[in-house]
Amino acid sequence: MIGILAIQGDVSEHYEAAKRAAERYGVGEEVKLVRRAGDMNDVTRLIIPGGESTTISRLMVRSGIYDIVVERAKKGELAVMGTCAGSILMAKNVVDDNRVRTLGLMDMDIRRNAFGRQRESFEADVDIEGIGKFHAVFIRAPVIAACHGDCKPMAKLGDGIIMARQGRFLALVFHPELTDDLRIYEFFFKM
Numbered sequence: 684m685i686g687i688l689a690i691q692g693d694v695s696e697h698y699e700a701a702k703r704a705a706e707r708y709g710v711g712e713e714v715k716l717v718r719r720a721g722d723m724n725d726v727t728r729l730i731i732p733g734g735e736s737t738t739i740s741r742l743m744v745r746s747g748i749y750d751i752v753v754e755r756a757k758k759g760e761l762a763v764m765g766t767c768a769g770s771i772l773m774a775k776n777v778v779d780d781n782r783v784r785t786l787g788l789m790d791m792d793i794r795r796n797a798f799g800r801q802r803e804s805f806e807a808d809v810d811i812e813g814i815g816k817f818h819a820v821f822i823r824a825p826v827i828a829a830c831h832g833d834c835k836p837m838a839k840l841g842d843g844i845i846m847a848r849q850g851r852f853l854a855l856v857f858h859p860e861l862t863d864d865l866r867i868y869e870f871f872f873k874m
C-alpha cells in the first residue's frame with residue numbers, strides 16, 4: 684500500500700501521479716491518503732509532498748503520524764520518499780533553521796529556500812543517476828548541502844545536490860508530481 688501524506692501541500696497531484704505510476708509499473712500496489720495515525724497501518728511506502736515543511740512537521744507530530752513513521756521506517760517496514768518540503772523532513776539536519784522537527788531518516792544537511800528570491804520557481808533539465816535525463820520543476824526549493832555516510836547523491840544542479848538516496852529512503856528537492864514523467868515513482872516503487 685502506497686500512502687500519500689495528506690496533511691498539507693501538493694497532495695492531490697501526488698495522489699494522481701502515484702496512482703498512474705502504480706497502474707503502469709506497480710506490483711499490485713494501491714494508493715491511499717494518510718490523514719491520521721490509523722491510516723498508516725497498512726502503508727508500506729509513504730510519499731511526503733511539497734508544501735510548507737514547518738506546517739507539515741507540526742501537524743505530523745500532533746496527529747501521531749510522526750512517531751509511527753519514524754518507528755516503522757527505522758524497523759525497515761516502511762520506504763519513504765520526500766519531495767521538496769518533504770525532502771526537508773527526511774534530513775537529519777536543517778542548516779540555518781531549527782523550527783522544523785524533521786524525521787531525521789537520512790544522513791544529510793539541507794538548506795531551505797536555497798535558490799533565492801529571483802529563482803523562486805524554475806525548471807531545469809537534470810541528470811539523475813539510475814534514471815537519466817529528467818525535466819525538474821523547482822518551487823522555493825531547498826538544497827541538500829551535504830550527504831554523509833550511507834546517504835548518496837543521485838543528482839546535482841551546479842554544485843548543489845538535488846536528489847539523494849539512503850537505503851529505502853529517497854529525497855528530492857523538486858516536484859515530480861508536476862510533470863507527466865513517472866520514472867521517479869517507478870524508481871521508488873522498485874526500491
Ligand code: GLN
Pocket residue numbers: 732733734735736737766767768769771795796822823824825
Ligand atoms: N520552501 C518550502 C519549505 O521550506 C518548500 C517549498 C515546496 O515544498 N515547494 O518548506
